[in-house]
Amino acid sequence: MSDGDLHVVFGTGQVGRALAAELAGSGHAVRAVSQRRPRDLDERVDWRAVDVTDLEATAGAAKGAAVIYQCLNAPYTKWPKLFPPLQHSIISAAAIAGALLVSLENVYGYGPTRGAPMREDHPLAATTVKGRTRAEMTRELLTASETGRIRIAIGRASDFFGAGVTESTLGERVFAKALAGKPVDFLGDPTLPHTYSYVPDIAAGLATLGTDERAIGQVWHLPGPETVTTRQVLDLIADQIGQPVTVRSMPDLLVRALGVVSPMMKGLAEMTYQFEEPFTLDTTRYESTFGAAGTRLTDAVADTLTWYRDSVAVR
Numbered sequence: 151m152s153d154g155d156l157h158v159v160f161g162t163g164q165v166g167r168a169l170a171a172e173l174a175g176s177g178h179a180v181r182a183v184s185q186r187r188p189r190d191l192d193e194r195v196d197w198r199a200v201d202v203t204d205l206e207a208t209a210g211a212a213k214g215a216a217v218i219y220q221c222l223n224a225p226y227t228k229w230p231k232l233f234p235p236l237q238h239s240i241i242s243a244a245a246i247a248g249a250l251l252v253s254l255e256n257v258y259g260y261g262p263t264r265g266a267p268m269r270e271d272h273p274l275a276a277t278t279v280k281g282r283t284r285a286e287m288t289r290e291l292l293t294a295s296e297t298g299r300i301r302i303a304i305g306r307a308s309d310f311f312g313a314g315v316t317e318s319t320l321g322e323r324v325f326a327k328a329l330a331g332k333p334v335d336f337l338g339d340p341t342l343p344h345t346y347s348y349v350p351d352i353a354a355g356l357a358t359l360g361t362d363e364r365a366i367g368q369v370w371h372l373p374g375p376e377t378v379t380t381r382q383v384l385d386l387i388a389d390q391i392g393q394p395v396t397v398r399s400m401p402d403l404l405v406r407a408l409g410v411v412s413p414m415m416k417g418l419a420e421m422t423y424q425f426e427e428p429f430t431l432d433t434t435r436y437e438s439t440f441g442a443a444g445t446r447l448t449d450a451v452a453d454t455l456t457w458y459r460d461s462v463a464v465r
Contacts, residue, residue, distance in 0.1 A: 155179055156214050157360060160202060160240055161221035162188045164314040165254060168353035169219060170195045176357065183211045202239050212243040217360040220253040230283040237287050244300045252360045254352070255306045257431065259285035265428040270369045270435055278420040295367055303365040305356050307372045308431045312349035312450065313457035320346050320383070325458045328387050333398035338425020340380035340397055345431040347374040348450040351443065358440050373433040375447035386451050
């Protein structure tokens with residue numbers, strides 16, 4: 151593998167694997183880094199086993215990189231404690247390598263928007279524990295850029311869905327249950343507009359940020375399928391599987407009550423505001439700069455259903 155055009159992807163979850171394949175398909179030398187080798191990693195991608203909390207090993211995995219992509223995550227119930235140290239390590243590795251750091255973020259850092267579309271200049275005014283963690287991690291990246299320590303580009307996406315995405319609002323509790331003819335679980339109001347980001351689109355957007363100099367030093371909302379209401383997404387699923395999709399809603403008070411005894415439910419409870427107001431990611435800036443992008447919702451849902459039919463047994 152030549153280091154002249156080496157792109158190093160930290161994290162081999164759904165987005166990391168899709169990004170590595172996207173980059174390799176465009177002719178770049180690609181290295182993927184994680185603690186465990188994923189079963190379906192693209193054969194063109196070099197893989198290394200690294201614990202990212204080990205600063206020396208992380209820097210070694212990034213040696214020679216032109217671009218580093220941060221697609222790591224941490225267990226949801228331990229996000230505030232475990233996620234920031236992973237980013238510290240990646241920033242150090244990028245500084246040592248002299249590489250551009252492209253970081254994938256969600257939109258927790260914005261906090262409630264009262265239904266206003268989220269744009270890149272929206273203030274980081276999070277009110278939740280995970281949201282404040284996300285905002286502080288963003289500030290760390292921006293400070294590292296402003297002080298000249300590293301070059302960055304930040305790509306933000308909303309709730310993920312797609313092949314391989316199971317632990318998501320639009321994951322197994324929706325697609326697998328719908329295919330099985332069971333009511334789908336949903337928190338909040340499904341009649342409100344909500345942006346869902348499709349994993350292949352996220353990967354394509356991050357690849358653009360890592361290969362176009364216009365992206366450097368800025369935050370970008372990554373394009374994806376058109377924003378509609380969650381109910382419209384469910385109706386589209388129903389049309390494609392040929393049977394109705396009913397919703398089993400969990401009231402906010404019940405979610406918060408369950409959070410007293412369940413760390414996972416507690417973590418979900420603080421984020422329910424995202425489904426109690428319109429939640430729209432404005433991607434105009436990206437598309438006006440790099441061109442129209444994103445998969446049609448009909449096609450994205452069809453591809454996701456195909457994966458679930460082939461891969462997931464409903465519990």
